[in-house]
Amino acid sequence: MTQLQQNGNGSQQDFLLEVQNLKMYFPVTAGIFFQRAVADIKAVDDVSFFVKKGETLGLVGESGCGKTTTGRCVLQLYKPTAGKIMFHGVDLCTLNNRNMRPMRRQMQIIFQDPYSSLNPRMTAGSIIGEPLVVHGLAKSKAEYKERVGELLDIVGLNRYMADRFPHEFSGGQRQRIGVARALAVNPEFMVCDEPVSALDVSIQAQVINLLEDLQEQFSLTYLFIAHDLSVVRHISDRVAVMYLGHIVEIADRNDIYADPLHPYTKALLSAVPIPDPIIDAQRERILLSGEVPSPLNPPAGCVFHPRCPSVSPECMEEMPEVREVKPGHWVSCINVPGYGTPSYQLA
Amino acid sequence: MATLLEVRDLKTYFFTFGGVVKAVDGVSYDLEEGETLGLVGESGCGKSVSALSIMRLIPDPPGKIIEGEIIFNGEDLLKMSPAQMRRIRGHQISMVFQEPMTSLNPVLSVERQLTETLQLHLGMSRSDAGREAVRRLDQVGIPDPERRVKQFPHQFSGGMRQRVMIAMALSCNPRLIIADEPTTALDVTIQAQILELMKGLSREYGVALIVITHNLGVVARYADRVNIMYAGKIIERGNAQEIYRDPRHPYTLGLLNSVPRLDLPRTEKLDPIEGQPPDLVNIPLGCSFRERCRYAIDQCAEDTPPLEHIADGHSSACYVSKQLAPAS
Numbered sequence: 001m002t003q004l005q006q007n008g009n010g011s012q013q014d015f016l017l018e019v020q021n022l023k024m025y026f027p028v029t030a031g032i033f034f035q036r037a038v039a040d041i042k043a044v045d046d047v048s049f050f051v052k053k054g055e056t057l058g059l060v061g062e063s064g065c066g067k068t069t070t071g072r073c074v075l076q077l078y079k080p081t082a083g084k085i086m087f088h089g090v091d092l093c094t095l096n097n098r099n100m101r102p103m104r105r106q107m108q109i110i111f112q113d114p115y116s117s118l119n120p121r122m123t124a125g126s127i128i129g130e131p132l133v134v135h136g137l138a139k140s141k142a143e144y145k146e147r148v149g150e151l152l153d154i155v156g157l158n159r160y161m162a163d164r165f166p167h168e169f170s171g172g173q174r175q176r177i178g179v180a181r182a183l184a185v186n187p188e189f190m191v192c193d194e195p196v197s198a199l200d201v202s203i204q205a206q207v208i209n210l211l212e213d214l215q216e217q218f219s220l221t222y223l224f225i226a227h228d229l230s231v232v233r234h235i236s237d238r239v240a241v242m243y244l245g246h247i248v249e250i251a252d253r254n255d256i257y258a259d260p261l262h263p264y265t266k267a268l269l270s271a272v273p274i275p276d277p278i279i280d281a282q283r284e285r286i287l288l289s290g291e292v293p294s295p296l297n298p299p300a301g302c303v304f305h306p307r308c309p310s311v312s313p314e315c316m317e318e319m320p321e322v323r324e325v326k327p328g329h330w331v332s333c334i335n336v337p338g339y340g341t342p343s344y345q346l347a
Numbered sequence: 348m349a350t351l352l353e354v355r356d357l358k359t360y361f362f363t364f365g366g367v368v369k370a371v372d373g374v375s376y377d378l379e380e381g382e383t384l385g386l387v388g389e390s391g392c393g394k395s396v397s398a399l400s401i402m403r404l405i406p407d408p409p410g411k412i413i414e415g416e417i418i419f420n421g422e423d424l425l426k427m428s429p430a431q432m433r434r435i436r437g438h439q440i441s442m443v444f445q446e447p448m449t450s451l452n453p454v455l456s457v458e459r460q461l462t463e464t465l466q467l468h469l470g471m472s473r474s475d476a477g478r479e480a481v482r483r484l485d486q487v488g489i490p491d492p493e494r495r496v497k498q499f500p501h502q503f504s505g506g507m508r509q510r511v512m513i514a515m516a517l518s519c520n521p522r523l524i525i526a527d528e529p530t531t532a533l534d535v536t537i538q539a540q541i542l543e544l545m546k547g548l549s550r551e552y553g554v555a556l557i558v559i560t561h562n563l564g565v566v567a568r569y570a571d572r573v574n575i576m577y578a579g580k581i582i583e584r585g586n587a588q589e590i591y592r593d594p595r596h597p598y599t600l601g602l603l604n605s606v607p608r609l610d611l612p613r614t615e616k617l618d619p620i621e622g623q624p625p626d627l628v629n630i631p632l633g634c635s636f637r638e639r640c641r642y643a644i645d646q647c648a649e650d651t652p653p654l655e656h657i658a659d660g661h662s663s664a665c666y667v668s669k670q671l672a673p674a675s
Contacts, residue, residue: 062534200389205605205619234607271539273564280568
């Protein structure tokens with residue numbers, strides 16, 4: 001039990017970010033004049049996790065599982081339906097826009113698509129410098145120019161590129177501009193929303209190395225959202241797997257890849273192709289039948305049960321809560337050994 | 348096995364205001380009957396254009412196939428009239444496109460889109476074609492095909508749309524299917540389903556497959572042979588095991604080393620290929636990869652290295668390929 005507390009509980013001060021029972025429902029409306037909510041899309045449904053200072057939490061899942069919505073809720077780009085988002089011990093959901101603004105200096109986001117996330121009418125320099133103006137961080141024109149140049153240097157671009165427009169850059173370079181923009185306000189915490197999935201393979205590695213260097217240099221904390229499990233393993237300290245609005249498993253990186261417990265995580269890992277025909281042919285492949293159900297009408301009970309290879313009748317009763325079954329390894333599946341005897345529950 | 352397709356010295360250029368884009372610049376390869384060939388490269392390397400050239404679907408202007416031969420089943424496709432070509436397309440060679448949402452017609456029912464080729468190429472009656480369409484949907488694993496066939500593309504999910512595309516490609520029993528990034532828009536678990544389906548159908552019916560992808564992992568398991576393309580040229584080709592186990596071009600080696608792998612212990616740092624792919628309007632003289640290459644020697648700047656034999660069926664266009672042999 002002592003070990004459990006060390007690994008699992010930790011001290012609250014270590015947590016830079018703690019998300020408790022986050023729910024984000026998007027209403028589906030009907031009617032022309034009087035729009036009534038007729039149903040809810042449960043994009044994120046009762047998600048809890050924490051991110052420790054200086055670590056990278058990888059958030060993986062397939063499209064539509066709610067990983068991007070979770071990231072946006074954390075930054076208050078969406079107002080969550082319910083739940084708490086504690087950042088430095090302050091619940092961001094209770095802040096008004098005015099009080100939220102200084103918090104935004106500490107948390108930034110890198111978007112997925114470097115083609116649509118940069119304003120085509122602004123130069124690279126003015127994109128990177130805009131946060132400095134908004135937050136009043138540059139006192140003079142010279143200081144502003146110097147800081148923009150410094151940021152370009154940090155992300156591996158040349159200073160003279162500040163006067164160019166986004167279309168003059170390649171995909172990898174554009175993503176570097178996005179990174180420089182996020183770094184401009186010296187944040188502590190960054191949400192990286194699929195930062196490499198739009199890039200070519202040879203360029204992906206360049207950007208991942210850049211993100212890792214920056215983390216070391218500026219002691220950043222990342223929430224790294226991606227669907228590529230090999231990239232997530234490379235960059236993350238801990239990994240959370242999402243399915244249809246729920247976190248189904250969280251564990252340390254080595255633990256989750258060596259010993260995945262949830263049947264969905266197992267299937268997901270087995271589906272990743274490996275660039276070696278001999279090794280790939282030897283691996284056991286779990287082919288899931290069917291597709292991800294609609295979050296508008298999620299299945300009753302465990303959301304994964306219609307596709308689960310090891311489903312039992314109890315699975316249809318209720319969504320199992322996330323429980324710690326091994327030190328630091330949480331899972332929400334009643335058929336995992338050790339699940340029935342709860343020792344510690346996540347927040 | 349007989350050779351089904353021979354591409355000889357194919358050059359497809361695009362004549363734009365910015366200059367001549369040499370999208371495909373002297374590509375040659377063969378495809379045996381029933382074989383699966385992986386065509387791998389990054390965006391802009393010419394892999395899709397080389398496939399569209401086989402189908403003669405290059406928009407002209409600005410594109411033009413300026414040289415080469417594409418011999419399919421003993422006949423040169425580039426010498427055929429548009430009418431002859433229409434009888435080949437969708438009948439003997441068919442295509443599966445990357446984006447299943449944009450490549451299906453949103454205002455026609457799935458049935459109409461499936462029966463069109465059947466009526467056109469096989470001369471089926473409408474009712475026969477309708478029954479055949481249901482059978483094909485069933486074959487690609489779409490549940491409840493009688494009901495689904497009446498529906499429209501927006502009522503299908505991404506994976507299901509890709510299955511519809513595959514059903515369409517299969518409908519006239521083609522000899523060759525060209526799949527252009529068939530799984531790129533799909534999730535990993537769905538990607539695995541679609542790849543298994545395509546490989547299974549290709550084995551069952553003896554259809555040859557050309558799978559175009561940027562992901563080396565996707566074709567590792569399914570391709571018999573792999574061609575690696577860079578800046579409009581094939582820079583290495585060989586059977587799948589040789590390409591993955593004994594890569595002999597610095598670019599192939601770089602691609603394999605730059606991706607994190609789930610089956611190997613985690614490395615501290617990734618090993619990327621530095622720099623950017625060249626601009627296809629101004630391809631540098633000599634080897635187009637030399638500016639990003641760690642092994643470049645003086646000779647690389649002077650001549651373009653030809654594809655040279657390394658082992659049976661394995662060749663690489665690099666002057667230092669002999670030195671890249673694994674140390675063991």
